[in-house]
Amino acid sequence: MRRKIKVAVIGAGRVGNSHIQAILKSPEQIELGGIVEQQAALANETAKTNNTRAFYSVEEALSNTDIDAYVVCLPHHLHYPIGKQILEAGRHVLIEKPLGIHLREVRDLIQTAEKHGVYVMSGQSRRFYNPIQQAKEYLPAIDGPTNLLYNFACIFTKDSAPVWWREEKKTGGLVLGMLGSHSIDMTLWMFEGRRPVRVYCETRKITDVFEGDDAGSIIITFDDGCIATNYLSICHSPLKHECLIEGRKGSIYFNHEGDHDGVIGTSATKVLVNGKQLDTSDDPDCFTLQIREFTSAILENRQPSTSAQNVYSSYLVLEAAKESAKKHQSIDLREFI
Numbered sequence: 001m002r003r004k005i006k007v008a009v010i011g012a013g014r015v016g017n018s019h020i021q022a023i024l025k026s027p028e029q030i031e032l033g034g035i036v037e038q039q040a041a042l043a044n045e046t047a048k049t050n051n052t053r054a055f056y057s058v059e060e061a062l063s064n065t066d067i068d069a070y071v072v073c074l075p076h077h078l079h080y081p082i083g084k085q086i087l088e089a090g091r092h093v094l095i096e097k098p099l100g101i102h103l104r105e106v107r108d109l110i111q112t113a114e115k116h117g118v119y120v121m122s123g124q125s126r127r128f129y130n131p132i133q134q135a136k137e138y139l140p141a142i143d144g145p146t147n148l149l150y151n152f153a154c155i156f157t158k159d160s161a162p163v164w165w166r167e168e169k170k171t172g173g174l175v176l177g178m179l180g181s182h183s184i185d186m187t188l189w190m191f192e193g194r195r196p197v198r199v200y201c202e203t204r205k206i207t208d209v210f211e212g213d214d215a216g217s218i219i220i221t222f223d224d225g226c227i228a229t230n231y232l233s234i235c236h237s238p239l240k241h242e243c244l245i246e247g248r249k250g251s252i253y254f255n256h257e258g259d260h261d262g263v264i265g266t267s268a269t270k271v272l273v274n275g276k277q278l279d280t281s282d283d284p285d286c287f288t289l290q291i292r293e294f295t296s297a298i299l300e301n302r303q304p305s306t307s308a309q310n311v312y313s314s315y316l317v318l319e320a321a322k323e324s325a326k327k328h329q330s331i332d333l334r335e336f337i
């Protein structure tokens with residue numbers, strides 16, 4: 001017998017709102033169980049607007065046993081401790097990317113979830129864009145990928161970025177933690193079935209607004225010699241967010257427009273296969289499809305598609321990229337960790 005999953009959102013900031021709207025778009029399957037936000041005025045206002053309860057701390061929310069699952073939308077350094085707290089309380093959790101600052105934290109979240117018989121999902125929202133899922137289905141037709149170029153170049157300023165971005169210990173390396181956690185996962189997903197064997201990364205600081213490096217490049221080599229390059233920047237204007245995938249029999253190209261304007265995750269996505277535009281739709285948006293996957297997995301008692309276990313290799317590559325950038329050397333993943 002299907003029942004509804006009651007989900008509370010922790011953190012009523014930029015992305016918290018996208019998750020709240022996604023939950024409200026799925027009333028047959030999901031009920032909004034509350035908003036957890038440490039800023040009381042924001043908690044009250046968000047709860048009122050969305051017709052739900054406000055909690056002012058995670059402890060207070062967890063003492064309500066009617067909430068089945070949580071979505072963590074917090075600064076990066078809080079993902080691991082709060083995610084772990086939720087898992088130890090026997091609740092499922094969807095944690096915004098990255099799952100933790102360090103790979104050991106990701107490993108511990110996996111072990112904690114398995115110990116308590118619950119699920120931990122990584123918020124790889126970009127995999128859930130409808131048009132990108134369609135684009136991926138064309139990979140066999142182009143006999144690819146052989147090479148991939150992912151360009152995620154956006155603009156954040158002192159005024160538009162959350163205050164916690166200014167402290168490197170809270171972001172986990174700024175551009176790598178922030179954008180690399182998306183681009184690496186997208187890359188590995190497109191190369192599904194191949195094994196990443198080597199990573200080389202360089203990062204640098206262009207502006208003085210934030211503490212960490214704000215731009216960089218990552219090169220990932222796979223076991224069959226295929227190469228993927230990610231270019232990342234948070235100081236590029238106007239935003240350019242696109243991906244070029246080569247195969248032996250053609251190419252796939254996609255881009256997003258407007259996914260940092262208004263509600264995060266709502267964008268116009270264009271997909272071209274061999275230069276011809278596909279007829280795609282961004283409705284439902286990626287956050288809606290993501291939360292439906294999370295709650296369906298709970299109801300069906302299976303791992304979500306982007307569970308921490310399933311995307312572990314993305315976090316391995318992310319950690320290797322940070323290490324490579326620090327040492328200015330390529331990292332052989334077969335000897336790493």
Ligand SMILES: NC(=O)c1ccc[n+]([C@@H]2O[C@H](COP(=O)([O-])OP(=O)(O)OC[C@H]3O[C@@H](n4cnc5c(N)ncnc54)[C@H](O)[C@@H]3O)[C@@H](O)[C@H]2O)c1
Pocket residue numbers: 010011012013014015016036037038039042056057058072073074075076078096097098123124125126162163164178264265
């Ligand atoms: N998937 C995506 O496309 C996407 C897009 C943007 C951000 N993100 C991710 O979402 C996460 C949050 O980013 P954001 O931009 O929404 O940040 P934000 O600063 O806008 O929101 C964070 C909120 O958490 C609250 N908060 C902080 N500590 C708290 C605590 N202990 N208890 C309760 N509330 C607390 C803050 O008051 C703030 O309102 C980050 O991991 C970020 O990388 C993902």
